[in-house]
Amino acid sequence: MGKEEEHLPLFETKRAKGIVLYRLFAASVFAGICLILVYRLSHVPKAGADGRFGWIGLLGAEIWFAFYWLLSQASRWNPVYRHTFKDRLSQRYENELPGVDIFVCTADPTIEPPMMVINTVLSVMAYDYPPEKLSVYLSDDGGSEITYCALLEAVEFAKHWIPYCKKYNVEPRSPAAYFVSVPADDAVEDNQAKDFVVIKKLYKDMENKIENAVKLGHISEEVRSKHKGFSQWDTYKSRRDHDTILQIAIDGRDPNAADVEGCGLPTLVYLAREKRPQYHHNFKAGAMNALIRVSANVSNGNVILNVDCDMYSNNSMAIRDALCFLMDEGKGHEVAYVQFPQNFDNLTKNELYSSFRIISEVEMHGSDGYEGPIYIGSGCFHRRDTLCGRKFMKGSKSDMKWEISRKREESGIHELEENSKSLASCTFEQNTEWGKEMGLKYGCPVEDVITGLSIQCRGWKSVYCNPTRKAFLGLAPTTLPHTLVQHKRLSEGSLQILLSKYSPAWYGHGKISLVHQLGYCIVCCWASNCWATLFYSIVPSLYLLKGISLFPQISSPWLIPFAYVIIGKYTWSFVEFLWSGGTILGWWNDQRMWLYKRTSSYLFAFVDTILYFLGYTDSAFAITAKVADEDVSQRYEKEIMEFGASSPMLTILATLALFNLYCFAEFVKEATTGSKGMAQVYETMALQILLCGVLILINIPLYQALYLRKDKGKMPASIAFKSMAFVLVACTCFKFSY
Numbered sequence: 001m002g003k004e005e006e007h008l009p010l011f012e013t014k015r016a017k018g019i020v021l022y023r024l025f026a027a028s029v030f031a032g033i034c035l036i037l038v039y040r041l042s043h044v045p046k047a048g049a050d051g052r053f054g055w056i057g058l059l060g061a062e063i064w065f066a067f068y069w070l071l072s073q074a075s076r077w078n079p080v081y082r083h084t085f086k087d088r089l090s091q092r093y094e095n096e097l098p099g100v101d102i103f104v105c106t107a108d109p110t111i112e113p114p115m116m117v118i119n120t121v122l123s124v125m126a127y128d129y130p131p132e133k134l135s136v137y138l139s140d141d142g143g144s145e146i147t148y149c150a151l152l153e154a155v156e157f158a159k160h161w162i163p164y165c166k167k168y169n170v171e172p173r174s175p176a177a178y179f180v181s182v183p184a185d186d187a188v189e190d191n192q193a194k195d196f197v198v199i200k201k202l203y204k205d206m207e208n209k210i211e212n213a214v215k216l217g218h219i220s221e222e223v224r225s226k227h228k229g230f231s232q233w234d235t236y237k238s239r240r241d242h243d244t245i246l247q248i249a250i251d252g253r254d255p256n257a258a259d260v261e262g263c264g265l266p267t268l269v270y271l272a273r274e275k276r277p278q279y280h281h282n283f284k285a286g287a288m289n290a291l292i293r294v295s296a297n298v299s300n301g302n303v304i305l306n307v308d309c310d311m312y313s314n315n316s317m318a319i320r321d322a323l324c325f326l327m328d329e330g331k332g333h334e335v336a337y338v339q340f341p342q343n344f345d346n347l348t349k350n351e352l353y354s355s356f357r358i359i360s361e362v363e364m365h366g367s368d369g370y371e372g373p374i375y376i377g378s379g380c381f382h383r384r385d386t387l388c389g390r391k392f393m394k395g396s397k398s399d400m401k402w403e404i405s406r407k408r409e410e411s412g413i414h415e416l417e418e419n420s421k422s423l424a425s426c427t428f429e430q431n432t433e434w435g436k437e438m439g440l441k442y443g444c445p446v447e448d449v450i451t452g453l454s455i456q457c458r459g460w461k462s463v464y465c466n467p468t469r470k471a472f473l474g475l476a477p478t479t480l481p482h483t484l485v486q487h488k489r490l491s492e493g494s495l496q497i498l499l500s501k502y503s504p505a506w507y508g509h510g511k512i513s514l515v516h517q518l519g520y521c522i523v524c525c526w527a528s529n530c531w532a533t534l535f536y537s538i539v540p541s542l543y544l545l546k547g548i549s550l551f552p553q554i555s556s557p558w559l560i561p562f563a564y565v566i567i568g569k570y571t572w573s574f575v576e577f578l579w580s581g582g583t584i585l586g587w588w589n590d591q592r593m594w595l596y597k598r599t600s601s602y603l604f605a606f607v608d609t610i611l612y613f614l615g616y617t618d619s620a621f622a623i624t625a626k627v628a629d630e631d632v633s634q635r636y637e638k639e640i641m642e643f644g645a646s647s648p649m650l651t652i653l654a655t656l657a658l659f660n661l662y663c664f665a666e667f668v669k670e671a672t673t674g675s676k677g678m679a680q681v682y683e684t685m686a687l688q689i690l691l692c693g694v695l696i697l698i699n700i701p702l703y704q705a706l707y708l709r710k711d712k713g714k715m716p717a718s719i720a721f722k723s724m725a726f727v728l729v730a731c732t733c734f735k736f737s738y
């Protein structure tokens with residue numbers, strides 16, 4: 001290796017092209033926004049005049065939108081893109097690569113089927129990485145025998161699967177996803193064909209056994225007697241009341257642990273931490289912290305990767321990508337974690353319930369230009385020591401190199417299992433810093449964001465890595481209620497952060513840059529968006545009923561800033577969406593979800609957060625559904641919105657949709673029969689008509705679900721009834737109130 005080569009970095013950073021043009025455009029939109037506010041302030045109706053209340057409300061809403069728009073510029077001001085040089089990494093460090101511990105989290109065997117879980121486990125076991133340095137931990141908060149049984153089956157299958165993957169350089173390495181990606185059995189090359197048939201049969205056999213156990217609902221005596229590990233369930237009372245269950249299913253350093261080709265296998269550990277009704281288990285954060293301690297005792301890898309049980313590895317090089325950042329001689333020592341995007345396998349072409357597309361392809365790159373992306377959970381590589389609370393110190397270089405844990409060499413495997421169990425007990429964390437300054441933080445439904453923030457506040461940077469071949473693919477919710485509930489949790493957790501001790505607004509002050517603080521606030525203010533959006537989707541339509549104008553007339557010059565901001569903002573959002581790989585209809589669906597999230601999930605999240613701070617509720621973690629019934633899936637494939645069971649969130653959405661329809665219909669009736677001419681109505685009310693009309697257009701699927709559909713996914717009749725009653729009462733009251 002030449003002297004020069006030795007100093008070439010392991011990654012490069014590129015700035016976005018055309019950023020100056022974008023900034024000019026953003027500045028012009030900002031000028032437009034300012035003019036709108038000037039107009040609002042200078043035209044407030046006099047006390048007692050029609051529309052004063054609506055006017056002042058709109059002013060408030062517009063100030064909020066302007067503020068939020070400014071926030072969103074923080075993540076568009078300076079986007080950067082990373083590229084890694086994995087060949088340089090292997091040349092320099094192939095023999096000194098650090099140990100990597102991978103945590104897979106699961107919590108419920110019915111919401112998260114064991115087959116899905118072990119596919120994820122198998123995919124991360126098959127990473128292109130030296131097996132003796134790789135350890136995989138499955139954390140099972142469901143404490144399920146069936147999941148454990150599935151893992152034991154996976155051990156046998158892995159002995160065939162891993163060598164198969166390496167021999168043919170297969171991608172993706174989740175067997176289920178791989179078999180789907182090979183359309184016909186004869187699509188593989190000739191020399192591979194025989195092995196393909198064999199491996200597929202082995203997979204089907206394993207699948208049958210596991211599915212049978214799932215159907216049966218418990219483990220048969222025959223299977224139970226084969227593995228001593230099942231005896232750990234003898235004292236098991238329920239998933240909320242049991243001892244720590246821990247089993248080293250594969251001991252990577254045991255010479256007998258080898259695949260069918262004789263190569264070593266990664267270590268594999270099953271852990272169900274102790275649960276007792278009287279101890280709070282702190283959801284995923286609690287599981288992660290137990291894993292951090294147990295893994296420190298077993299393999300003690302320097303790097304920790306966490307994936308959710310539905311997020312299989314889709315790119316076997318991802319560990320090496322992450323190490324290019326962590327091991328880079330120039331900048332690596334500042335980097336605490338490398339976050340990959342969360343992409344989804346089951347999205348429909350037009351992303352009916354929207355996705356994290358803009359976050360993944362735009363905003364995360366934006367924050368990468370400052371201190372780095374927020375930590376969003378699944379798909380993140382951490383340094384073990386920073387996750388455990390180490391502060392960043394200038395000049396100190398953290399050593400990533402591989403070292404064999406001494407404890408391991410000295411104790412036998414059984415002893416190791418036994419002394420690891422106490423690390424996962426309910427009482428272990430009492431009077432310690434775990435959940436506070438060590439490990440993941442407790443008490444927040446988005447433990448990851450708050451943990452990442454505190455790491456960055458300790459002086460560390462993070463990096464966003466978004467290679468073309470997606471590193472992880474998970475499952476997005478496939479019904480509207482599930483999507484709304486997920487977003488309620490995410491927005492509620494983020495708002496709690498804003499109001500907590502660790503708020504990016506004050507805790508972050510002076511510790512991270514101002515732009516980065518604003519970037520955090522985008523997420524933390526999600527829930528607060530509900531009020532302005534609700535006001536904007538109700539009040540202008542209501543005033544349409546009365547014929548009171550709240551926007552400038554068509555012939556007024558004040559219309560220009562409104563038109564410019566609306567057209568400019570939406571054109572940009574459209575272009576951005578298409579550039580990020582979305583479709584035209586996908587953008588339209590995204591706008592609908594934007595409205596639905598803001599008027600339901602965010603509203604409930606906001607109210608619940610306030611109640612939480614007043615001490616009335618406890619924050620919970622509703623696990624996102626990962627499987628759906630056959631007919632639900634079919635409708636999802638066809639991109640038909642699924643409403644299903646009655647819920648307060650859906651009632652709000654239906655009421656809003658009907659309300660706008662009613663206002664529009666009344667208005668049309670008045671305009672065609674009333675005394676004022678059409679031209680004059682149009683002159684004064686154009687923007688309100690437009691707003692109300694767009695709200696109706698975007699709600700078309702909802703009207704269909706209310707009145708036209710017959711399938712099970714339609715809007716329940718009770719909601720149709722309730723929402724209609726609400727609208728009639730509200731509109732009648734308003735009409736006669738003035």
Ligand SMILES: O=c1ccn([C@@H]2O[C@H](COP(=O)(O)OP(=O)(O)O[C@H]3O[C@H](CO)[C@@H](O)[C@H](O)[C@H]3O)[C@@H](O)[C@H]2O)c(=O)[nH]1
Nearest residue numbers: 105106107141283284287308309376377378445446623624
């Ligand atoms: O008590 C619990 C509850 C959940 N989980 C696991 O946590 C993960 C995430 O839960 P999920 O219901 O899938 O939530 P999502 O909304 O899909 O998760 C997103 O949001 C979470 C909270 O911010 C992050 O932790 C995740 O990585 C991120 O994908 C899953 O693997 C669960 O098995 C546990 O281990 N224990």
Ligand SMILES: [Mn+2]
Nearest residue numbers: 308310474624
């Ligand atoms: Mn998930």
